Each structure stands twice: as structure tokens, then as C-alpha cells.
Amino acid sequence: MEGQKRFDVCVIGAGYTGLSASLHLAAQGLDVALVEAHRVGWGASGRNGGQLGYGMTVMQPELVRRFGAEAARRFWDISVESVELFHHLCERHSIDCDFRPGTMACATTQSNLDHLLRHADIVESYGTDIYRRLDAASTRETSGSPIYTGAILSYRAGHINPLKYAFGLARAAEKAGVSIFEGTRAIDIQVAEPAKVSLETGEITADYVVLGCNGYLQALNKSLAKRILPVNNYQAATEVLDEETRNTLLKGEICIWDTSNSVHYFRLTPDNRLVMGCSIGIPGRPPGNLERDCRRHINYVYPNLRDVKIDYTWGGTLAGTRSRLPDVGRLAPNLLYAQGYTGHGVGIAPLVGKYLANAICAESDGFEFLGSFDHKNVLGGRFLRTPSIIVYRLMTNTRDMLTRRLFGR
């Protein structure tokens, strides 16, 4: 975008947060500019594992312990609302993003399984029966992997092609009247009434500004940047698998995440490639041999895929918070933000985008609730970020290797 323009709201970042905020603002009659440094869905939203799950990154037993039963229940309800919003948006705006039902959380140790089952117990106490419990034999049968001790499985949630979802939201936003400016980086925000957003080649004046830059925020707002740890996560897609090999893997079309230290998450694409998410790293510095790294993780889960070719590898940056819960709020009466979904934004980020829009247009209980939690700066400051990711990567790899050697999984 060049020159000066005036809008009711300027939203920065065209990932799920910014796209959904823009769509819901325009639907309520506001004139919205959505500025994106690269292209729609260029960030985590176009590169993620596509798992749309219930719950938050922090599971119910820990939420109850940390915040009490009532707040834990509220977090759960928000996650249910996020899955419902996904289905509503796809239906309302005819978004085809290859949704397939079924997410299975698989445990690699007995104590991890006990934790998953405690989580399911609490959820069932809310009067819902969304989880099926699987013993070791059925988990191995359903996952096709020999390494799991048990699992919980739900079918209303599932997995998607993440970039198709981002494009679908962008099309809906444009149709609702949002002006999307790709290749347009915001370089400064002046908080005033109206606010001014300086771009590399122009300026937007707006009554409200929404920040949805997540792990790519960098120096645009230093106080928010201190509260997140940007971490890269990498995935690999195998070659198209023949029918016989494919049938040894996941049963049906479900996706899986597991409780190993590296947190493997995987699914099959409609054309029968296995897409495995696994390895973590430092933003901007992919591991020396990413393919070898990903192959190690694929072999860990599926030893029988040793000879399968990897066709693609890629990574993206996600933002973690110290609490492992989303950081949502206002930096000024007309400057709102959301970030730090800690690897769990496919459902939650679009819902939070809706909350941001509602908080601007009238009020939003969800925005008030999520905004009521105090988010502390990530420990160690800017200089310890890279070493802490390196240490974490070493620790998870070593722990997984020891588990494998000691327990054969």
C-alpha cells in the first residue's frame, strides 16, 4: 500500500487471528484494512499441522490446579466454541479445507496415559462424552504404531489443510469488504486517537488497531515481544504412499499427537502422504539436515517407513507464553492484541479474532476472560532465548532416546 489511507480499524498480520478479526469486524459494518508483511497465511497459519483439537495446550487437570474448577471449565467451553466456530465458518463461507474428523491423543508412557485419562474424566464430569478411551492394543491397531500405551480419541474435532483454511478466511473477509494489503509491513504504531500505523511505503490512520503478528512480531511492539518465546517447528511430507503401506498406518482418516517429549503430530493427506510434525528449532535457523532430523522422528513412530522417501520439509514460527495459554488484551483503549497460542491456534486463534472484533464493536466475555490473566515476560530475556531453545531441543531428543532404549518405544 502506498500513501495515506483512513479506516475504522487497521489489523496487522493475516494469519488466523487477523483474518478472523477482520472478517468479524467487517461483518459488523466496519471499514477494515488488513496489512500483511508477506502473503495471507504466510506465517504459522499456513504452515501448521492442521490439527483442530479440543482443550487448550494446558490440559484440564493442570488448569483446575492452577486456576480452580470454574476457570478450567471456562477454558474448556472456549475450546468447544472454537471447534463449533470452525464448522460454522466453513459452512457459512463455503470454505473447503479438506476437514477430516478424528483426533487421537496417544500416550508413550503409563504416567502420560494416566494424565490423559484424568483429563478425560474431568471433561466427562461436564456432561459430555466426546472422548473414547483406547487401551494399548486398540491404540496400536488404530495408530499403526507400536510405541503407544493408550489413547483418547474424539471425532467432532479433526484435521485440515491449514493454508486452504487461511485462504478461505481471506476470501470471506474480502467478500465482507475488508481491504487486504499483502507485502505491506507495519513498522510503527503511534497510539493516539485516531492511531497511526506507519508502513514501509505509507500510513494508515484508524480508530482501532489490532495486532495479530504472533511469533513474527519482532520489534513492532517490544513489551509484547518480551512475553512470547518464538520457536520454530518443522514438518515433513513423505512421498505418496502405496495402498499397502498406507493401510499399515492410521486407521480411517484421523490425526494423532503424542505425549513424547518431542510431541509428534501427524496425519495423512487426501493424496496419501504422511505429514509428520516433530522437530523444534530456532527461528530463522533451520537444522543443518532437516530431512535427516524429520526421518528420525518418522522412524521412531513408524519403524516400517524406514525406506519411504521424504518429498517436502518446511517449518514455521509459533509463539509460546510462560503460562502456555493465549495472551490477549489491550495495550491502550484502542490497541488490542492476541498472541502466544503455544502450538494450539488452529481452533483458538480464529475464535480469539472474533473476540477481538466483538470487544471493539460492543463487548466480549471471551475477550474479558482471556484478558484477565496476567502474562509474565518469558524468562531469560532476549539473550537467553536461543540457548534455551538449544538446551530444550537437546533435552527432548535425549529423553526420547532414553525412553526408546529403556522401554523399547
Ligand SMILES: Cc1cc2nc3c(=O)[nH]c(=O)nc-3n(C[C@H](O)[C@H](O)[C@H](O)COP(=O)(O)OP(=O)(O)OC[C@H]3O[C@@H](n4cnc5c(N)ncnc54)[C@H](O)[C@@H]3O)c2cc1C
Ligand atoms: C509448524 C507448526 C505446526 C503447528 N501445528 C498446529 C496444529 O496442528 N494445531 C494447532 O492448533 N496449532 C498449531 N500450530 C500453531 C498455529 O499455527 C498458530 O497458533 C496460529 O496459526 C497462529 O495464528 P496467528 O494468526 O496468530 O499467527 P500467524 O499465522 O503466525 O500470523 C502472523 C502474521 O503476521 C504477519 N506479520 C508479522 N509482523 C508483521 C508486520 N510488522 N506487519 C505486517 N504483518 C506482519 C506475519 O507475516 C504473519 O503472516 C502450529 C504452528 C507451527 C509453526
